[in-house]
Structures are given as structure tokens and as C-alpha cells.
Amino acid sequence: MDFSASFLLVMPELVLTAAGLILLLAAAWGGDKAARGISIVASLVFFAVGLMLVPSLHTGVDGPDTLAFGGLLKIDTFALFAKALIYLAAIACLVVAPAFFNGPAAGEERGMRAEYPVLILFAALGMSIMVSANDFMTLYLGLELNSLASYVLASILRKDQRSAEAGLKYFVLGALASGILLYGMSLLYGFTGGTDFASVRAGLDGELSIGQLFGLIFVLSGLAFKIAAVPFHMWTPDVYEGAPTPVTMFFSTAPKVAAVALTARVVFEVFGGQVAAWQQIVMFTALASIVFGALGAIGQDNLKRLLAYSSINNIGFILLGLAVANAAGASAMLVYLFIYVVMSLGSFTALLMLRDEDGDLYETFADIRGLAVTRPVIAWMLLVQMFSLAGIPPLLGFYSKFVIFQATVEAGLVAFAAIAIAASVIGAFYYIKFIKVMFFDDAVDLVKGKSGSGHWVLLILTGVIVSPLGYLITGSLKDLTDKAAAALFVAV
Amino acid sequence: MIETLAFYLFAGLVIAGGAMVIMSRNPVHSVLWLILAFFNAAGLMVLVGAEFIAMLLVIVYVGAVAVLFLFVVMMLDIDFAAMRAGFVKNFPLGIAIAVILLAELGLGIGAYGAGGLELGAADGTAAARSDVSNIEAIGALLYKPYIILFEIAGIILLVAMIGAIVLTHREPKPGARGRQDIGKQISRRPEDATVMKSPEYGEGVEL
Numbered sequence: 001m002d003f004s005a006s007f008l009l010v011m012p013e014l015v016l017t018a019a020g021l022i023l024l025l026a027a028a029w030g031g032d033k034a035a036r037g038i039s040i041v042a043s044l045v046f047f048a049v050g051l052m053l054v055p056s057l058h059t060g061v062d063g064p065d066t067l068a069f070g071g072l073l074k075i076d077t078f079a080l081f082a083k084a085l086i087y088l089a090a091i092a093c094l095v096v097a098p099a100f101f102n103g104p105a106a107g108e109e110r111g112m113r114a115e116y117p118v119l120i121l122f123a124a125l126g127m128s129i130m131v132s133a134n135d136f137m138t139l140y141l142g143l144e145l146n147s148l149a150s151y152v153l154a155s156i157l158r159k160d161q162r163s164a165e166a167g168l169k170y171f172v173l174g175a176l177a178s179g180i181l182l183y184g185m186s187l188l189y190g191f192t193g194g195t196d197f198a199s200v201r202a203g204l205d206g207e208l209s210i211g212q213l214f215g216l217i218f219v220l221s222g223l224a225f226k227i228a229a230v231p232f233h234m235w236t237p238d239v240y241e242g243a244p245t246p247v248t249m250f251f252s253t254a255p256k257v258a259a260v261a262l263t264a265r266v267v268f269e270v271f272g273g274q275v276a277a278w279q280q281i282v283m284f285t286a287l288a289s290i291v292f293g294a295l296g297a298i299g300q301d302n303l304k305r306l307l308a309y310s311s312i313n314n315i316g317f318i319l320l321g322l323a324v325a326n327a328a329g330a331s332a333m334l335v336y337l338f339i340y341v342v343m344s345l346g347s348f349t350a351l352l353m354l355r356d357e358d359g360d361l362y363e364t365f366a367d368i369r370g371l372a373v374t375r376p377v378i379a380w381m382l383l384v385q386m387f388s389l390a391g392i393p394p395l396l397g398f399y400s401k402f403v404i405f406q407a408t409v410e411a412g413l414v415a416f417a418a419i420a421i422a423a424s425v426i427g428a429f430y431y432i433k434f435i436k437v438m439f440f441d442d443a444v445d446l447v448k449g450k451s452g453s454g455h456w457v458l459l460i461l462t463g464v465i466v467s468p469l470g471y472l473i474t475g476s477l478k479d480l481t482d483k484a485a486a487a488l489f490v491a492v
Numbered sequence: 493m494i495e496t497l498a499f500y501l502f503a504g505l506v507i508a509g510g511a512m513v514i515m516s517r518n519p520v521h522s523v524l525w526l527i528l529a530f531f532n533a534a535g536l537m538v539l540v541g542a543e544f545i546a547m548l549l550v551i552v553y554v555g556a557v558a559v560l561f562l563f564v565v566m567m568l569d570i571d572f573a574a575m576r577a578g579f580v581k582n583f584p585l586g587i588a589i590a591v592i593l594l595a596e597l598g599l600g601i602g603a604y605g606a607g608g609l610e611l612g613a614a615d616g617t618a619a620a621r622s623d624v625s626n627i628e629a630i631g632a633l634l635y636k637p638y639i640i641l642f643e644i645a646g647i648i649l650l651v652a653m654i655g656a657i658v659l660t661h662r663e664p665k666p667g668a669r670g671r672q673d674i675g676k677q678i679s680r681r682p683e684d685a686t687v688m689k690s691p692e693y694g695e696g697v698e699l
Contacts, residue, residue, distance in 0.1 A: 069637075152659060
């Protein structure tokens, strides 16, 4: 094993670790007064490590050269693409955080904690490890690093009862899911004799024994919990509603990318020889997520809760791309993932801008009645995001659904695509409810608070990407995701 | 022969202990059953020749984690008088468990002396090296091929520590009683705090 080559491959992770440790010291000495400065430095670090990924992303890397530390990690184009997305989402969540935590929305405990950006850094480090895992042990450690940081982030407003409840709920259910995943991994290890993906795959040759099948199902169940797919989605609305909004924004973007990328890697690289065994499971969770996400959102009045159901619905479409089980499907899945992250960031930023004069946040439909009259820019941007989430052309959300359906139909799974399209029509109902409330109801003029320039930049930027102008980048995006998806199928 | 017998005894008791953990109504009993399950798992490890892991199970899980659990459980509202009332009734069960543990001890030592359990030959990299001790073999793996995982585990523990402090540490209000300023304490000189007086006999002290 060549250590220097390995260290070069994991340079982004090393930089993140070093930055996390140094900023932790800064947080310890500077106290919460330094929180803003630490946030800015952390965003710059994310930007810098993101830039480090660009050269290899541009050329595309796969094969044996991407293995680090004797095959424990695999830094191929697929991992790089996911990492870039994770870092971008993390920057956005750092940008919106200070205004929220320093405002009255933070409740009794006003003032941003200096540990918030440090925890985001370590969570992103865990996600980087997750997406480049090539061994079940690496997978589990990355997942736990990410999860532990997430539990703390969810309950960081410890005097707020909802936040504490969200953190506890997430912790208990997350620990249960980790246990299920770990049990599945131990079964696979026991029945195949290896923990690295290649040897587990070799051991799963031919007819699956009952123990191997249990291992496969348990691993998939644990991962399904982490990406909040039906039937392991019950925690999502509660946690999303209770957690502080910037943290909810983080949960619905970066960890989703990491967990989806991890799932894709596991099903293709570990269970790649057993497509028939997992395809029906993934297909079932995909369709169930689409349907439940669409139906569950209908009665919701809280906007954060509604977006939680929307994320379950979107995960369904992402899994539909995965269930196609070929490179075209994986590429479509990555396209959808990118556009989903942009739409999520945009809609949560808009939610974070619904403030009253004191800066407190509004969270229900009743508060945004007639927003188009009083705050037209926010209303129009929300309109763009919601139409895009509903998949209405000519917005970019249509393109993402289109590539998924195209891959599904080309693989001959027409019936499944038809169910998904029917369910997405149901889902359009509550997205359009936003529009109805904002544009056609009598104005209540509650939203009066000002928002910082960071929010405006994020709102406009995500709005522009999702708008028809976004089609300009689809060419290079498709190119990139094709390379990333192809890297999954290169045998090492 | 004795190995097989010991294996089934240990394995059976792990499962029975595990079942009792979730079935007993009293949380204190649950923790005690959990300790029994840990002990038997350690016995299984001895049987397959992993003495070091057996030791870790006893020291870390039984010694630290289970006792910690017990402390947490003690904080629950439990009627201890009602519990003690059952002492005579439960005495036979306690004796039975003690006898089983003693028998296990004998069987375990006997089985270990007889050469341990053969679980089929592991091949390739998974095979245990016969020429080195348990601890050496674990060290050679942990600090060489898996060093990066070891480091990640370290980061995870750090994050757990940060989390515990973030969620529980409360900065005392400035000027609150009992607030300690270590720098101020250390920089205090004797001459600032004490005065030497030699009062005359029969007179008071002017301070």
C-alpha cells in the first residue's frame, strides 16, 4: 500500500479534518462570539476543497488508480460528483444559519453556537467517507460520523422543546437503523468471508443462501432508513419540523446525497451480480415513496412538514432511477439528485425569508396568504421552485423527471413509470396549493422582515438554475453524470 | 466433546439472556440479564480462541457499560421495597444462576484447555496467524492496513464528545456565585490578600 498516493487521493478529507480541528479550537477559545467568523472560514474551506475536486471531475477517474488505503476507499468520478454536491449544499446551509440562530426564531437560546459550523464540517467529512466507501467498515464509520453530528445538529436549540424532541427521535430511530444495517453487514461478512465490496460480491455468486438474502435485505433496510424511503420514512416529518430550519435544509440536501450515493454504490458494486434480488425491493420502495410522499403531504399545514413529505416523494423518483439497474438509470438518478438539491435549497431559503418585523419565522400556509402582492420576489421564486418540484415544463424539475422516466421506459418498465407519473400528478396538488395561497388568496401582509444579502443571492441563484435558463447546463451535467455512473460499473 | 457442550451452553444462555433483557418488566433485572448475556458472549469468544476480545467484552461491556446502564436505571423511579420483598422468592433462581455460572467457568476452562472450537478453516486474509498472539495479530491489522479506519473512529469519538458538551454544557452567567476565574486566582499575590499587623498588647487591630 502506497501511503503517499492514498493521502493525495483523500486530500479533501484531510483538509476538512484539519479545518474542523482548528476551528474547534477557535470555537473553544473564541466562544459563541466567534461563530460568524468560524462560519465564514468553514464556507471558504468547503469552497476550497470543492475546487480541489474540479480537475479530476473534469477528466473523469475510475479503475484501480482510485483505490486508497488498500481498497478501503474508492475516490472515483461517482464519489467526486457526490462530494461536490455535498460541499455546495453545506455552504448554503452555513450561509443561512447566522440570521436564523441570531434571530428570535431560535427561541430562548438566541445566538449562534460556535460549534454549529464545526459539526457541519465533521458531518460533511462523514459524508465524504460514505460516498467513497469501498468496504463495509468504511461505510459504517462514515455513516456514523455523519449521523452523530446530525443528531447533535437536530437538537442544537436545546431549550426548544421541538428541537430536543427532533434530536431524540432522530437519535433513537437512527441507532435502530444503524443496528439493522450492522446486522446485515455481519450476516454478509459471515456468509461471504469478506468486508470489502469486491470480495462480498464474489462471495454472493450464484444462488443466494437464506443468510445472504437476509443480509442483503437488512443492509437495504438500514440504508432506506437513512434516505427516508417508505416504509422507513416515519421519522422524517417530525424531525424536519422540529429541527431548526437551517438544519432541516441541511438534512434534506447533503445527507440525502450521501445516503443515495452510498445506496447506489452498494447495490451496483456489492449486489451487482444479484440484480433480480434487489431490483424488486428498490422498485417497491421507490413507488411506495412516490405515492406516500404525494398522499401524506395533502393534509399538511406546516410548510416544513410539507417539504419533508415532498422530499420523501422526490427520493422515490431517485430510487426509481436506481431500480432501472443500469448505467442510464444511475446517470438519470444523479441528474435528479443534483436538481433536487438545488430545488430544496431554493425552497428552504425562501421559507427562511418569511419573517415578521422582529425576524421571527412563519411556517404555515395561513401566514403566506397573498404573498405575491406584498413580497412579489419571494413569491415568484417560491412559485418557480414549486412548479419545478411538481415537474411542470419548462422548468428544470421537468427535465429531471423526464430523464428518470426515459431511463425507466427504455428499460421496459413502462407500468412502473405509469404509476409514478400518476402519483406525481397527485403530488402536483400541494405544490400548486402554494401558488393558490400566495397568488389568489387575500393578502394578510404578515411577512415584513428584511433578509440578508446571502439569502437573496441563494434565492435568486437557485431560482435561475431551476428556470428555463438551467437547460444551458443540462448538457455538461448529463456528460458529468454519465461519467460518474460509468465509474460505478468499472470492475477493479 | 466438551467444546461442543460448552458451546451450546454458552450460546443457549446468550439467547436466553437476550430474550430476558427485553421480556423482564423490571429495568434493573434487564440490565442484570444483559450482563449475563455479555458474560456468555465472552465465553463464546474464548471458545473460538479470541481471548483478547473475550477480555474486552468483560472489561468494557460488563465492567463499564453495564454498570453505567445500572446507574442510569437506578435513577428511574423504582420501588425498591417491593423489589426486596421478593428476595426469598427469587433466592432459588439466584442460586441457580450462580451454579450455572460456576459450571460455565469450569466448562470454559476445560474446553479452552482441550483446544477450543473449530469453526472450519478460514482462508486467505481472514485466516488467523498461528504464530502470534491475539493482541499482536489485532495490532498488526489495526495499525497497518486499517489505520485510516482507526483514525476515523477517533474523529467519531471526538464528534461524540463535542456533541455531549454542546448539548449539556451551560455557561454560568457572568458574576454568578461559584463562578471560578482560574486566571484571576493564579495571578493573585499574597501581598494583595493578606496584611501583616503587630498589634500592641491590650489594643485592637485597625484594619
